[in-house]
Amino acid sequence: MRALVIGAEGQLGVEVCRAFAGTELHTADLDGAGHILDVRDHERALDLITREIRPNLVILCAAAHNVPHCEKDPDLAFAVNALGARNSALASHEAGARFVFISTDYVFGDGGTRPYVETDRPAPLNVYAASKLAGEHLVAAQCPNHQIIRTAALYGAAPCRAKGGRNFVENMLHRAATQPEVRVVTDEITTPTHTVALAKQIRLLAEHGEPGLYHATCQGACSWHEFAQAIFEETGTAVNLLPTTSSEFPSPVRRPHYSVLDNAHAREQGLDIMPPWREALKDYLAERAARETRG
Ligand SMILES: NC(=O)c1ccc[n+]([C@@H]2O[C@H](COP(=O)([O-])OP(=O)(O)OC[C@H]3O[C@@H](n4cnc5c(N)ncnc54)[C@H](OP(=O)(O)O)[C@@H]3O)[C@@H](O)[C@H]2O)c1
Numbered sequence: 001m002r003a004l005v006i007g008a009e010g011q012l013g014v015e016v017c018r019a020f021a022g023t024e025l026h027t028a029d030l031d032g033a034g035h036i037l038d039v040r041d042h043e044r045a046l047d048l049i050t051r052e053i054r055p056n057l058v059i060l061c062a063a064a065h066n067v068p069h070c071e072k073d074p075d076l077a078f079a080v081n082a083l084g085a086r087n088s089a090l091a092s093h094e095a096g097a098r099f100v101f102i103s104t105d106y107v108f109g110d111g112g113t114r115p116y117v118e119t120d121r122p123a124p125l126n127v128y129a130a131s132k133l134a135g136e137h138l139v140a141a142q143c144p145n146h147q148i149i150r151t152a153a154l155y156g157a158a159p160c161r162a163k164g165g166r167n168f169v170e171n172m173l174h175r176a177a178t179q180p181e182v183r184v185v186t187d188e189i190t191t192p193t194h195t196v197a198l199a200k201q202i203r204l205l206a207e208h209g210e211p212g213l214y215h216a217t218c219q220g221a222c223s224w225h226e227f228a229q230a231i232f233e234e235t236g237t238a239v240n241l242l243p244t245t246s247s248e249f250p251s252p253v254r255r256p257h258y259s260v261l262d263n264a265h266a267r268e269q270g271l272d273i274m275p276p277w278r279e280a281l282k283d284y285l286a287e288r289a290a291r292e293t294r295g
Contacts, residue, residue: 001207002026004048004055004097006088007062008034011167012102012195014158016059019199026053029062039084049091057206058092059100060085063132066162067106070128071253077131085135086142093143100206101139104132105152105190105217105259115221115262118150118213125254136213147205148213150261156195157287168192169284172228176239183244184225189258191217192227194280196287201266201274209271215261218277230278234285 001023007013008027017025027034028048037048039062049058063081064070070077085101092099108116109123124130136148154160155167166174175182193216201216222230225243232239246257266272275283 001057002053002055003057003059004028004053006037006039006058006060008032009158009161010061010063011154011156011158011160012198013061015156015195015199016061016202018196019203026055039088040079042083042087042090045087045091046094049088049097050095054095055092055097057098057100058088058095059102059202059206060088061102063102064162065104065128065132067126067128067255068251068253069162070131071126074127074131077127078134081128081131082134082138086138089139089143089146093145097145098206098211099139099143099146100202101135101146101148102202103136103148103150104129105150105261106256107133107136107150108256108259110254110256110258112256112258112260115260116215117262117264118215125256145211147209147211149202149205149216150214151193151198152217152259152261153190153192154195154198155192155284157284157291158195168224168227169231169281172231173235173237176232176237181240181242182228183242183248184228185246185249186223186225186243187245187257188255189221189223189260191219191221191260192277192281193217193274194284196283197273197275197280201272204271204273205266209266209269212265214265215263216266216274217261217263218274218280219263220277221260222277227277227281230281231285234278234282
Protein backbone atom coordinates (compact mmCIF):
# COMPACT_ATOMS: atom_id res chain seq x y z
CA MET A 1 0.00 0.00 0.00
CA ARG A 2 1.17 3.53 -0.76
CA ALA A 3 -0.19 5.90 1.91
CA LEU A 4 -0.01 9.67 2.30
CA VAL A 5 -0.52 11.28 5.72
CA ILE A 6 -1.28 15.02 5.57
CA GLY A 7 -0.55 16.83 8.85
CA ALA A 8 1.98 14.12 9.72
CA GLU A 9 3.82 16.28 12.25
CA GLY A 10 0.72 16.96 14.36
CA GLN A 11 -0.28 15.19 17.57
CA LEU A 12 -2.30 12.50 15.76
CA GLY A 13 -0.32 12.50 12.51
CA VAL A 14 2.87 11.33 14.26
CA GLU A 15 1.09 8.24 15.64
CA VAL A 16 -0.74 7.54 12.37
CA CYS A 17 2.65 7.43 10.63
CA ARG A 18 3.87 4.93 13.26
CA ALA A 19 0.74 2.82 12.82
CA PHE A 20 1.33 2.62 9.06
CA ALA A 21 4.87 1.25 9.47
CA GLY A 22 5.55 -1.38 6.83
CA THR A 23 3.70 0.48 4.09
CA GLU A 24 5.17 2.85 1.53
CA LEU A 25 4.51 5.96 3.58
CA HIS A 26 4.62 9.57 2.35
CA THR A 27 4.01 12.63 4.50
CA ALA A 28 2.96 16.22 3.81
CA ASP A 29 2.90 19.27 6.08
CA LEU A 30 3.00 23.04 5.96
CA ASP A 31 6.75 22.68 6.55
CA GLY A 32 9.19 20.05 7.76
CA ALA A 33 10.89 16.93 6.45
CA GLY A 34 8.26 15.52 4.07
CA HIS A 35 6.39 17.03 1.12
CA ILE A 36 5.25 20.62 1.56
CA LEU A 37 1.49 21.15 1.26
CA ASP A 38 -0.91 23.82 2.40
CA VAL A 39 -4.28 22.09 1.99
CA ARG A 40 -5.83 25.44 1.02
CA ASP A 41 -3.83 25.29 -2.23
CA HIS A 42 -5.99 23.22 -4.56
CA GLU A 43 -3.49 23.10 -7.45
CA ARG A 44 -0.67 21.96 -5.16
CA ALA A 45 -2.89 19.26 -3.60
CA LEU A 46 -3.84 18.00 -7.07
CA ASP A 47 -0.26 17.98 -8.24
CA LEU A 48 1.10 16.23 -5.14
CA ILE A 49 -1.62 13.59 -4.92
CA THR A 50 -2.43 12.86 -8.57
CA ARG A 51 1.05 13.27 -10.12
CA GLU A 52 3.90 13.17 -7.54
CA ILE A 53 2.74 10.40 -5.19
CA ARG A 54 -0.40 8.69 -6.59
CA PRO A 55 -1.21 6.98 -3.26
CA ASN A 56 -3.89 4.32 -2.68
CA LEU A 57 -4.77 5.92 0.65
CA VAL A 58 -4.75 9.52 1.89
CA ILE A 59 -5.30 10.35 5.58
CA LEU A 60 -5.99 13.99 6.40
CA CYS A 61 -4.94 14.77 9.98
CA ALA A 62 -4.20 18.46 9.26
CA ALA A 63 -6.69 20.96 10.64
CA ALA A 64 -7.11 24.43 12.05
CA HIS A 65 -8.49 23.42 15.42
CA ASN A 66 -7.53 26.00 17.97
CA VAL A 67 -11.18 26.56 18.85
CA PRO A 68 -10.97 30.20 20.08
CA HIS A 69 -8.80 31.16 17.06
CA CYS A 70 -11.35 29.59 14.71
CA GLU A 71 -14.11 31.60 16.37
CA LYS A 72 -12.18 34.83 15.69
CA ASP A 73 -11.14 33.84 12.16
CA PRO A 74 -13.94 31.88 10.45
CA ASP A 75 -12.37 32.46 7.01
CA LEU A 76 -9.26 30.56 8.06
CA ALA A 77 -11.27 27.81 9.79
CA PHE A 78 -13.41 27.18 6.70
CA ALA A 79 -10.47 27.57 4.30
CA VAL A 80 -8.51 24.79 6.06
CA ASN A 81 -11.17 22.53 7.58
CA ALA A 82 -13.79 22.69 4.82
CA LEU A 83 -12.14 23.75 1.53
CA GLY A 84 -8.79 22.16 2.45
CA ALA A 85 -10.59 18.86 3.11
CA ARG A 86 -12.46 19.23 -0.18
CA ASN A 87 -9.22 19.88 -2.10
CA SER A 88 -7.55 16.81 -0.61
CA ALA A 89 -10.63 14.61 -1.15
CA LEU A 90 -11.08 15.71 -4.76
CA ALA A 91 -7.42 15.03 -5.56
CA SER A 92 -7.64 11.63 -3.82
CA HIS A 93 -10.66 10.71 -5.92
CA GLU A 94 -8.79 11.73 -9.08
CA ALA A 95 -5.87 9.51 -8.00
CA GLY A 96 -8.22 6.58 -7.25
CA ALA A 97 -7.26 6.67 -3.56
CA ARG A 98 -9.38 6.06 -0.48
CA PHE A 99 -9.67 9.30 1.52
CA VAL A 100 -9.81 9.35 5.33
CA PHE A 101 -10.89 12.59 7.04
CA ILE A 102 -10.49 13.05 10.80
CA SER A 103 -13.41 14.95 12.30
CA THR A 104 -14.68 15.80 15.76
CA ASP A 105 -17.22 15.09 18.52
CA TYR A 106 -17.85 18.85 18.53
CA VAL A 107 -20.17 18.49 15.51
CA PHE A 108 -22.82 17.64 18.12
CA GLY A 109 -24.64 20.32 20.08
CA ASP A 110 -26.05 20.60 23.57
CA GLY A 111 -28.68 18.49 25.27
CA GLY A 112 -27.22 15.03 24.64
CA THR A 113 -27.68 12.48 27.41
CA ARG A 114 -26.56 9.23 25.71
CA PRO A 115 -23.60 8.47 23.43
CA TYR A 116 -24.12 9.78 19.89
CA VAL A 117 -24.20 7.25 17.06
CA GLU A 118 -23.24 8.12 13.49
CA THR A 119 -26.87 8.59 12.42
CA ASP A 120 -27.56 11.25 15.08
CA ARG A 121 -28.11 14.76 13.78
CA PRO A 122 -25.15 17.15 14.23
CA ALA A 123 -25.78 20.67 15.57
CA PRO A 124 -22.42 22.47 15.83
CA LEU A 125 -22.15 25.21 18.46
CA ASN A 126 -19.00 27.00 17.30
CA VAL A 127 -17.09 27.97 14.13
CA TYR A 128 -14.51 25.17 14.44
CA ALA A 129 -17.27 22.55 14.67
CA ALA A 130 -19.26 24.09 11.80
CA SER A 131 -16.15 24.16 9.60
CA LYS A 132 -15.39 20.49 10.33
CA LEU A 133 -18.99 19.51 9.59
CA ALA A 134 -18.79 21.44 6.30
CA GLY A 135 -15.59 19.50 5.60
CA GLU A 136 -17.43 16.22 6.21
CA HIS A 137 -20.12 17.15 3.64
CA LEU A 138 -17.57 18.28 1.04
CA VAL A 139 -15.47 15.13 1.49
CA ALA A 140 -18.53 12.90 1.08
CA ALA A 141 -19.51 14.84 -2.07
CA GLN A 142 -16.06 14.72 -3.69
CA CYS A 143 -14.77 11.23 -2.91
CA PRO A 144 -17.20 8.30 -2.72
CA ASN A 145 -14.43 6.08 -1.35
CA HIS A 146 -14.13 8.11 1.85
CA GLN A 147 -14.09 7.42 5.55
CA ILE A 148 -14.95 10.21 7.97
CA ILE A 149 -13.68 9.34 11.45
CA ARG A 150 -14.93 11.50 14.32
CA THR A 151 -12.88 11.41 17.50
CA ALA A 152 -12.55 13.39 20.75
CA ALA A 153 -10.25 14.75 23.47
CA LEU A 154 -6.95 13.54 22.05
CA TYR A 155 -3.71 13.20 23.99
CA GLY A 156 -0.44 11.57 23.01
CA ALA A 157 3.32 11.74 23.15
CA ALA A 158 3.54 14.34 20.36
CA PRO A 159 2.23 17.77 21.36
CA CYS A 160 -0.97 19.19 19.89
CA ARG A 161 0.41 21.86 17.58
CA ALA A 162 -2.77 23.92 17.39
CA LYS A 163 -3.15 24.20 21.13
CA GLY A 164 0.58 24.35 21.90
CA GLY A 165 2.43 23.09 24.94
CA ARG A 166 1.20 20.27 27.12
CA ASN A 167 -1.67 17.86 26.58
CA PHE A 168 -4.28 17.49 29.36
CA VAL A 169 -2.35 14.73 31.18
CA GLU A 170 0.89 16.71 31.19
CA ASN A 171 -0.97 19.89 32.12
CA MET A 172 -2.56 18.20 35.15
CA LEU A 173 0.75 16.74 36.34
CA HIS A 174 2.46 20.11 35.88
CA ARG A 175 -0.27 21.94 37.78
CA ALA A 176 -0.18 19.41 40.61
CA ALA A 177 3.57 19.98 40.93
CA THR A 178 3.39 23.79 40.85
CA GLN A 179 0.04 24.87 42.33
CA PRO A 180 -1.50 24.41 45.79
CA GLU A 181 -4.79 23.21 44.30
CA VAL A 182 -6.09 22.06 40.93
CA ARG A 183 -9.66 22.95 39.89
CA VAL A 184 -11.23 20.95 37.06
CA VAL A 185 -14.72 21.05 35.59
CA THR A 186 -17.29 18.36 36.30
CA ASP A 187 -19.86 19.50 33.72
CA GLU A 188 -18.10 18.64 30.44
CA ILE A 189 -18.39 14.94 29.64
CA THR A 190 -16.27 13.39 26.91
CA THR A 191 -14.02 10.39 26.23
CA PRO A 192 -10.26 11.00 26.51
CA THR A 193 -8.66 9.24 23.56
CA HIS A 194 -5.04 8.16 23.29
CA THR A 195 -3.58 8.84 19.85
CA VAL A 196 -1.77 5.48 19.78
CA ALA A 197 -5.06 3.56 20.10
CA LEU A 198 -6.80 5.82 17.59
CA ALA A 199 -4.00 5.47 15.03
CA LYS A 200 -4.30 1.65 15.14
CA GLN A 201 -8.08 1.98 14.75
CA ILE A 202 -7.63 4.29 11.76
CA ARG A 203 -5.35 1.76 10.03
CA LEU A 204 -7.78 -1.11 10.67
CA LEU A 205 -10.74 0.87 9.32
CA ALA A 206 -8.77 2.18 6.34
CA GLU A 207 -7.70 -1.33 5.35
CA HIS A 208 -10.85 -3.30 6.18
CA GLY A 209 -13.81 -0.96 6.77
CA GLU A 210 -16.48 -0.03 4.27
CA PRO A 211 -16.70 3.64 3.19
CA GLY A 212 -18.75 5.97 5.39
CA LEU A 213 -18.97 7.77 8.68
CA TYR A 214 -17.38 6.34 11.84
CA HIS A 215 -17.04 7.34 15.47
CA ALA A 216 -13.74 6.31 17.06
CA THR A 217 -12.96 7.19 20.66
CA CYS A 218 -11.82 5.11 23.60
CA GLN A 219 -14.65 3.25 25.39
CA GLY A 220 -16.64 4.84 28.21
CA ALA A 221 -16.95 8.47 29.27
CA CYS A 222 -15.93 10.80 32.08
CA SER A 223 -15.83 14.44 33.06
CA TRP A 224 -12.53 16.30 32.83
CA HIS A 225 -12.52 16.21 36.65
CA GLU A 226 -12.83 12.40 36.64
CA PHE A 227 -10.06 12.19 34.05
CA ALA A 228 -7.82 14.37 36.25
CA GLN A 229 -8.63 12.18 39.26
CA ALA A 230 -7.65 9.05 37.28
CA ILE A 231 -4.35 10.69 36.19
CA PHE A 232 -3.47 11.49 39.81
CA GLU A 233 -4.51 8.02 41.04
CA GLU A 234 -2.55 6.18 38.34
CA THR A 235 0.60 8.25 38.97
CA GLY A 236 0.27 8.28 42.77
CA THR A 237 0.32 12.10 42.71
CA ALA A 238 -0.61 13.86 45.96
CA VAL A 239 -2.81 16.83 45.02
CA ASN A 240 -5.68 18.96 46.24
CA LEU A 241 -8.10 18.34 43.33
CA LEU A 242 -11.27 20.43 43.54
CA PRO A 243 -14.44 20.21 41.43
CA THR A 244 -15.68 23.26 39.56
CA THR A 245 -17.99 24.04 36.64
CA SER A 246 -17.51 25.72 33.27
CA SER A 247 -19.36 28.83 34.57
CA GLU A 248 -16.11 29.62 36.43
CA PHE A 249 -14.34 30.02 33.06
CA PRO A 250 -16.60 32.25 30.94
CA SER A 251 -15.78 31.95 27.22
CA PRO A 252 -17.20 33.52 24.07
CA VAL A 253 -16.99 30.07 22.44
CA ARG A 254 -19.86 27.64 23.03
CA ARG A 255 -18.90 23.99 23.53
CA PRO A 256 -21.11 20.95 24.10
CA HIS A 257 -21.39 19.79 27.72
CA TYR A 258 -21.86 16.21 26.58
CA SER A 259 -20.20 14.95 23.39
CA VAL A 260 -19.67 11.24 24.03
CA LEU A 261 -19.50 9.13 20.86
CA ASP A 262 -20.60 5.52 20.38
CA ASN A 263 -18.34 3.63 17.93
CA ALA A 264 -21.44 1.90 16.54
CA HIS A 265 -20.46 1.64 12.87
CA ALA A 266 -17.04 0.11 13.57
CA ARG A 267 -18.59 -2.25 16.15
CA GLU A 268 -21.24 -3.45 13.68
CA GLN A 269 -18.44 -4.45 11.31
CA GLY A 270 -16.48 -6.21 14.08
CA LEU A 271 -13.77 -3.55 13.74
CA ASP A 272 -14.02 -1.57 16.99
CA ILE A 273 -10.66 -2.12 18.73
CA MET A 274 -10.66 1.01 20.92
CA PRO A 275 -9.69 0.26 24.56
CA PRO A 276 -11.48 1.62 27.67
CA TRP A 277 -10.28 5.17 28.34
CA ARG A 278 -8.64 4.29 31.66
CA GLU A 279 -6.66 1.40 30.12
CA ALA A 280 -5.45 3.75 27.38
CA LEU A 281 -4.38 6.26 30.04
CA LYS A 282 -2.35 3.51 31.76
CA ASP A 283 -0.67 2.71 28.42
CA TYR A 284 0.19 6.40 27.93
CA LEU A 285 1.63 6.68 31.45
CA ALA A 286 3.66 3.48 30.99
CA GLU A 287 5.13 4.81 27.73
CA ARG A 288 5.81 8.13 29.43
CA ALA A 289 7.68 6.40 32.28
CA ALA A 290 9.69 4.38 29.74
CA ARG A 291 10.62 7.59 27.86
CA GLU A 292 11.76 9.21 31.12
CA THR A 293 13.87 6.15 31.99
CA ARG A 294 15.49 6.26 28.56
CA GLY A 295 16.15 9.96 29.21
N1 LIG B 1 -6.84 17.46 19.51
C1 LIG B 1 -8.06 17.04 19.84
O1 LIG B 1 -8.44 16.96 21.03
C2 LIG B 1 -9.04 16.66 18.74
C3 LIG B 1 -10.35 16.25 19.10
C4 LIG B 1 -11.23 15.86 18.07
C5 LIG B 1 -10.82 15.87 16.75
N2 LIG B 1 -9.55 16.30 16.45
C6 LIG B 1 -9.13 16.29 15.03
O2 LIG B 1 -8.02 15.42 14.95
C7 LIG B 1 -7.15 15.86 13.89
C8 LIG B 1 -5.72 15.90 14.39
O3 LIG B 1 -5.61 16.85 15.45
P1 LIG B 1 -4.23 17.06 16.25
O4 LIG B 1 -4.56 17.15 17.68
O5 LIG B 1 -3.23 16.08 15.77
O6 LIG B 1 -3.83 18.53 15.71
P2 LIG B 1 -2.42 19.27 15.61
O7 LIG B 1 -1.41 18.67 16.54
O8 LIG B 1 -2.69 20.73 15.73
O9 LIG B 1 -1.97 18.93 14.13
C9 LIG B 1 -2.60 19.54 13.02
C10 LIG B 1 -1.56 19.67 11.93
O10 LIG B 1 -2.18 20.31 10.80
C11 LIG B 1 -1.24 21.20 10.25
N3 LIG B 1 -1.91 22.23 9.46
C12 LIG B 1 -2.63 23.29 9.91
N4 LIG B 1 -3.08 24.02 8.86
C13 LIG B 1 -2.64 23.39 7.75
C14 LIG B 1 -2.78 23.66 6.35
N5 LIG B 1 -3.42 24.76 5.89
N6 LIG B 1 -2.21 22.80 5.46
C15 LIG B 1 -1.51 21.72 5.90
N7 LIG B 1 -1.34 21.42 7.20
C16 LIG B 1 -1.90 22.25 8.11
C17 LIG B 1 -0.52 21.77 11.45
O11 LIG B 1 0.71 22.34 11.04
P3 LIG B 1 1.33 23.59 11.88
O12 LIG B 1 1.47 23.14 13.28
O13 LIG B 1 2.62 23.83 11.16
O14 LIG B 1 0.35 24.72 11.75
C18 LIG B 1 -0.36 20.51 12.33
O15 LIG B 1 0.83 19.82 11.99
C19 LIG B 1 -7.73 17.19 13.40
O16 LIG B 1 -8.51 16.95 12.26
C20 LIG B 1 -8.64 17.64 14.53
O17 LIG B 1 -9.70 18.43 14.03
C21 LIG B 1 -8.65 16.68 17.40
